[in-house]
Amino acid sequence: MAEKSCSNSSCSKESCEGCPSAKQPQSFLEELNSYSEVKHVIGIVSGKGGVGKSMATASLANLLASKGYRVGIMDADITGPSIPRMYGLAGPAEAGEEGIYPVLTDNDIKVMSINLLMPDPETPVIWRGPVLANMVKQFWKDVIWGELDYLLVDMPPGTGDVPLTVFQSLPVDGIVIVTSPQDLVKMIVKKAFNMAATMNIPVLGMIENYSYLKCPDCGKEISVFGKSRIEEVSKELQVAVLGKMPIDPRLTELSDAGEFAQAVNPYLDGAFAALQLLNVKAKD
Numbered sequence: 001m002a003e004k005s006c007s008n009s010s011c012s013k014e015s016c017e018g019c020p021s022a023k024q025p026q027s028f029l030e031e032l033n034s035y036s037e038v039k040h041v042i043g044i045v046s047g048k049g050g051v052g053k054s055m056a057t058a059s060l061a062n063l064l065a066s067k068g069y070r071v072g073i074m075d076a077d078i079t080g081p082s083i084p085r086m087y088g089l090a091g092p093a094e095a096g097e098e099g100i101y102p103v104l105t106d107n108d109i110k111v112m113s114i115n116l117l118m119p120d121p122e123t124p125v126i127w128r129g130p131v132l133a134n135m136v137k138q139f140w141k142d143v144i145w146g147e148l149d150y151l152l153v154d155m156p157p158g159t160g161d162v163p164l165t166v167f168q169s170l171p172v173d174g175i176v177i178v179t180s181p182q183d184l185v186k187m188i189v190k191k192a193f194n195m196a197a198t199m200n201i202p203v204l205g206m207i208e209n210y211s212y213l214k215c216p217d218c219g220k221e222i223s224v225f226g227k228s229r230i231e232e233v234s235k236e237l238q239v240a241v242l243g244k245m246p247i248d249p250r251l252t253e254l255s256d257a258g259e260f261a262q263a264v265n266p267y268l269d270g271a272f273a274a275l276q277l278l279n280v281k282a283k284d
Contacts, residue, residue: 047188075113088258129161
């Protein structure tokens with residue numbers, strides 16, 4: 001997350017050993033908007049796409065908001081934003097001299113997304129990596145988040161420019177890895193886990209989405225996408241399982257209708273407890 005820097009181009013290894021610059025690594029953290037105060041920044045990540053990461057992000061945001069916490073969602077999936085549509089939000093977001101104001105959901109979650117800044121949400125974002133990374137920085141520097149207990153960052157899948165920028169530029173307290181039950185789960189989780197470890201970002205735990213489908217007639221749990229392997233990965237990496245989300249048609253219906261503010265996901269108590277623990281540690 002940091003690089004050593006020295007302004008003396010004639011430095012040698014021997015001459016730099018006592019250099020103050022070598023003992024004070026350069027920070028890449030961006031300064032938060034002066035009208036904002038964010039207590040905890042949580043990255044929601046996945047090693048691959050198609051695991052329902054935005055669904056997990058929005059579900060966790062709803063849960064936190066229902067408990068009285070002040071919550072924001074930064075939709076950092078610039079090329080594939082879905083959070084505004086899930087909540088039925090439309091732009092353009094208002095802006096003033098102080099910065100850009102996030103848009104409020106019906107349950108008072110503050111949201112910022114590229115789709116709230118563009119005149120047409122169906123216009124494709126055809127940008128190269130550095131431009132995408134700079135937009136994420138702007139979401140942190142230029143958006144007036146106000147006072148938040150938690151800012152959830154819904155990141156694009158993989159380990160590219162945007163996750164790297166988030167890890168380097170934002171004071172991330174930890175990440176939650178979202179995955180699904182399939183043979184590739186170990187590789188998927190390890191990609192995200194290893195990137196976080198490289199960047200010295202704590203892994204708070206894992207959420208498994210699409211864990212099963214409960215039969216509406218008999219209540220039997222059907223493993224549509226195969227046997228869950230998350231417990232094996234949890235044991236190997238020593239990372240907690242924070243929740244197992246089943247396939248829930250009701251959540252999909254609310255998302256498609258833009259009414260996700262009404263969604264209640266009862267499967268994320270472990271994730272909620274992990275985020276609450278951050279408050280306890282902060283007080284200590």
